[in-house]
Amino acid sequence: xxxxxxxxxxxxxxxxxxxxxxxxxxxxxxxxxxxxxxxxxxxxxxxxxxxxxxxxxxxxxxxxxxxxxxxxxxxxxxxxxxxxxxxxxxxxxxxxxxxxxxxxxxxxxxxxxxxxxxxxxxxxxxxxxxxxxxxxxxxxxxxxxxxxxxxxxxxxxxxxxxxxxxxxxxxxxxxxxxxxxxxxxxxxxxxxxxxxxxxxxxxxxxxxxxxxxxxxxxxxxxxxxxxxxxxxxxxxxxxxxxxxxxxxxxxxxxxxxxxxxxxxxxxxxxxxxxxxxxxxxxxxxxxxxxxxxxxxxxxxxxxxxxxxxxxxxxxxxxxxxxxxxxxxxxxxxxxxxxxxxxxxxxxxxxxxxxxxxxxxxxxxxxxxxxxxxxxxxxxxxxxxxxxxxxxxxxxxxxxxxxxxxxxxxxxxxxxxxxxxxxxxxxxxxxxxxxxxxxxxxxxxxxxxxxxxxxxxxxxxxxxxxxxxxxxxxxxxxxxxxxxxxxxxxxxxxxxxxxxxxxxxxxxxxxxxxxxxxxxxxxxxxxxxxxxxxxxxxxxxxxxxxxxxxxxxxxxxxxxxxxxxxxxxxxxx
Numbered sequence: 050x051x052x053x054x055x056x057x058x059x060x061x062x063x064x065x066x067x068x069x070x071x072x073x074x075x076x077x078x079x080x081x082x083x084x085x086x087x088x089x090x091x092x093x094x095x096x097x098x099x100x101x102x103x104x105x106x107x108x109x110x111x112x113x114x115x116x117x118x119x120x121x122x123x124x125x126x127x128x129x130x131x132x133x134x135x136x137x138x139x140x141x142x143x144x145x146x147x148x149x150x151x152x153x154x155x156x157x158x159x160x161x162x163x164x165x166x167x168x169x170x171x172x173x174x175x176x177x178x179x180x181x182x183x184x185x186x187x188x189x190x191x192x193x194x195x196x197x198x199x200x201x202x203x204x205x206x207x208x209x210x211x212x213x214x215x216x217x218x219x220x221x222x223x224x225x226x227x228x229x230x231x232x233x234x235x236x237x238x239x240x241x242x243x244x245x246x247x248x249x250x251x252x253x254x255x256x257x258x259x260x261x262x263x264x265x266x267x268x269x270x271x272x273x274x275x276x277x278x279x280x281x282x283x284x285x286x287x288x289x290x291x292x293x294x295x296x297x298x299x300x301x302x303x304x305x306x307x308x309x310x311x312x313x314x315x316x317x318x319x320x321x322x323x324x325x326x327x328x329x330x331x332x333x334x335x336x337x338x339x340x341x342x343x344x345x346x347x348x349x350x351x352x353x354x355x356x357x358x359x360x361x362x363x364x365x366x367x368x369x370x371x372x373x374x375x376x377x378x379x380x381x382x383x384x385x386x387x388x389x390x391x392x393x394x395x396x397x398x399x400x401x402x403x404x405x406x407x408x409x410x411x412x413x414x415x416x417x418x419x420x421x422x423x424x425x426x427x428x429x430x431x432x433x434x435x436x437x438x439x440x441x442x443x444x445x446x447x448x449x450x451x452x453x454x455x456x457x458x459x460x461x462x463x464x465x466x467x468x469x470x471x472x473x474x475x476x477x478x479x480x481x482x483x484x485x486x487x488x489x490x491x492x493x494x495x496x497x498x499x500x501x502x503x504x505x506x507x508x509x510x511x512x513x514x515x516x517x518x519x520x521x522x523x524x525x526x527x528x529x530x531x532x533x534x535x536x537x538x539x540x541x542x543x544x545x546x547x548x549x550x551x552x553x554x555x556x557x558x559x560x561x562x563x564x565x566x567x568x569x570x571x572x573x574x575x576x577x578x579x580x581x582x583x584x585x586x587x588x589x590x591x592x593x594x595x596x597x598x599x600x601x602x603x604x605x606x607x608x609x610x611x612x613x614x615x616x617x618x619x620x621x
Contacts, residue, residue: 071298072118074308081304084111085621087334088341089311089350091116093601094588095341096288097211097608098615103303108621111334112305118289144345144489146552151384151475151497153547159345159492160554177278177285178418181208181606182598184268185436193593195564196574198610201268207609208266208602244448244464248273248417250521258515259419269438270420270598279601288605312486314338314354314584334583336619339576340560341588341608348377348479348559348590349490351571356578357481365484371580375571377479379558381595382494384470384506384550419444419516420471420597423508428501433472439597441472442509444516463530466516468509469553471597474499479559497550506546507539555600560590575614587611 073079086102088095091114099112144159184201191200198204252261252273262272279286298305340347351357355370357377362369420440434441445467477495482488497503510533517526528534536545560578563570570593572578576585589604596603615621 071303071305073304073306076306076309079111079304079306081109081111083333083335084109084304085334085336085619086339086615087111087113087337088339089113090340090342090346090588091288091293091305091307092341092343092588093288093604094608094611095339096292097605098339098341098587098612099303099305100292100297101609101612102615102621103297103300105616105621106300106302109302110304112303113309113311114305114307115310117307142489144492147491147493149493149496149498151495151502151547152550155548157551159494159552159556177280177601178599179212179266179277179279179602180270180418180596180598181266181268181602182596183270183436183439185434185439186594186596186598187268189435190593194562194574195567199574204606204610207606210609211605212602244446244525245416247519247521247525248446251516251519254519254521255515258421258512262420265418265420266602271422271438271440273417273419275416276418310486311342311350312353314350314356337583337585337615339611339615340584340586343588344380344556344559344590345479345490345492347586347588349481350486351376351560351578352479352481352490353484353486356581361480365481367481367484371578373571373579375561375569377490377559378476379561379593380477380479380492380494380556381473381475381558382477382496383553383555383595384473384496384502416448417446419446419512421509421512423505427508428504430501433474433501434597435594439472441470441505441597442512443469443471444509444513445469464526466513467553468506468513470497470502470505470509471595473497473505473595474501476558492556494552494556496552497546503543503546506550507542510536510542510546555595557589557592557595557600560586561593562591563593575618576611585611585615587615 085108086098088098088102088110091099091112095112095114099110102108103110142160145156146159148154148156187199187201187204191197191203249261252259260272262270262274265272265274266277293305297303340350342350348357352362353367355362355368356373357369357371358374359369359372420443422434422437422439423441445465447465447467473496475495475498477493479493480491482491497506532545532549536542560571562572562574562576563579565573565575567579570579572586572591576587576591578584578586587608589600589607591607592600592603
């Protein structure tokens with residue numbers, strides 16, 4: 050950990066595939082070979098960095114993405130078509146986890162979106178939920194990192210810098226929640242139905258269990274309410290549609306290279322006693338390489354480059370540049386979700402979306418969210434949340450059939466309440482499978498590995514059953530479906546959790562931050578990799594704990610602050 054190494058840039062870039070407007074798909078087509086900053090990964094964090102660092106015309110930026118653009122990918126444009134980007138689709142890296150004891154020995158898909166502009170490990174398949182979490186979580190990040198800049202109050206400017214609030218299509222609320230000058234649209238669901246009325250009526254019958262909360266992004270998310278979603282007009286919002294929109298891609302000092310894999314970071318010398326890294330190609334970063342490849346991609350690239358646990362690297366014959374056992378550790382995910390639309394209705398719905406920019410397809414599958422805590426005294430041991438305003442679990446309401454486990458029946462109408470553990474105690478890791486970056490790493494989220502996590506899931510499932518006992522659902526719900534209907538006692542519920550839980554595609558960690566000078570962790574609070582020079586990480590992998598929220602908003606905010614930290618370091 051105390052060895053210092055200097056990385057100034059990527060070593061080997063392997064193009065997978067012309068110039069498309071201001072996008073480049075081959076290294077040979079790049080109009081320059083030297084940049085102030087090279088960013089690896091064009092997801093939520095990388096797209097923000099590329100935009101903010103290039104807003105100074107004197108600063109040159111190269112953004113490298115292994116996947117293609119999202120141009121013409123309908124499933125990435127129409128909000129309700131999110132399921133078309135999931136496991137097995139042409140836009141997925143097709144990662145699979147190891148078998149996990151907590152999931153009954155099952156391996157599960159872990160979708161990772163390839164076209165740029167998405168949060169790499171979930172935005173391709175997400176429900177577009179934009180949740181900032183509790184103020185306690187951000188304040189805890191400040192405490193764990195030793196940097197008050199990560200506190201809720203200090204991060205507030207980055208929330209407002211990122212998000213542009215627009216009123217929902219049906220105007221069921223017109224209250225303004227965030228700034229309107231930013232580029233990244235968010236909105237409440239816009240198609241109000243009888244289903245929505247029943248959900249909201251539940252808060253009136255059970256106000257103590259499910260209090261109505263109009264603004265779950267105030268820093269106090271507990272309660273039931275409409276989720277803010279990343280939708281602008283009729284289309285899904287993303288880093289591609291906002292931070293990498295045409296007016297920004299046209300900047301002369303910003304070049305975006307797609308369909309290009311970074312295979313390794315190569316040390317090219319030393320700088321002040323620290324190993325230095327520069328490319329073996331003609332592309333050079335004068336200041337820094339910034340990794341924004343996500344919770345899987347970032348630690349994977351570090352390890353194949355010799356930055357990670359020495360014992361593991363040596364076993365594969367990789368020369369250790371920097372021994373850091375924390376690389377790949379502390380991987381966490383939320384246990385579980387998915388959306389299906391009746392095929393006979395799809396043509397009508399798509400025509401409605403094309404002609405009116407409204408209807409079911411203009412919304413995400415997610416209608417409402419409940420954020421809740423376990424009852425006081427219901428668990429032993431330390432609380433997995435940082436305080437009483439932070440949820441242990443959430444319930445996601447959808448007026449349809451959502452599942453990554455069960456098969457959509459051929460007949461019938463369905464509603465779904467997804468239960469999700471948001472503050473798990475289980476921790477997993479990422480390790481190398483081979484020395485080849487093209488071979489997926491070994492991904493073990495280690496979900497539901499503790500009794501606490503299993504019991505918390507059971508509590509959340511019981512909460513869903515209480516929700517639907519509200520009088521508002523009389524005549525609406527006929528019966529429970531599938532294995533859930535048979536899980537009626539404690540033992541069967543525990544078995545149900547182990548055999549049916551999956552992932553909600555929210556991997557976080559793998560390169561976590563810690564106080565500057567600490568001997569543990571991977572990066573300092575400013576994202577600079579400990580013991581190295583010229584290498585920084587700005588993405589969801591640096592978060593020391595998984596948010597008790599959907600992490601999309603967190604990663605955009607990390608990108609915003611990360612860009613400021615880079616600008617401050619280089620006065621650019």
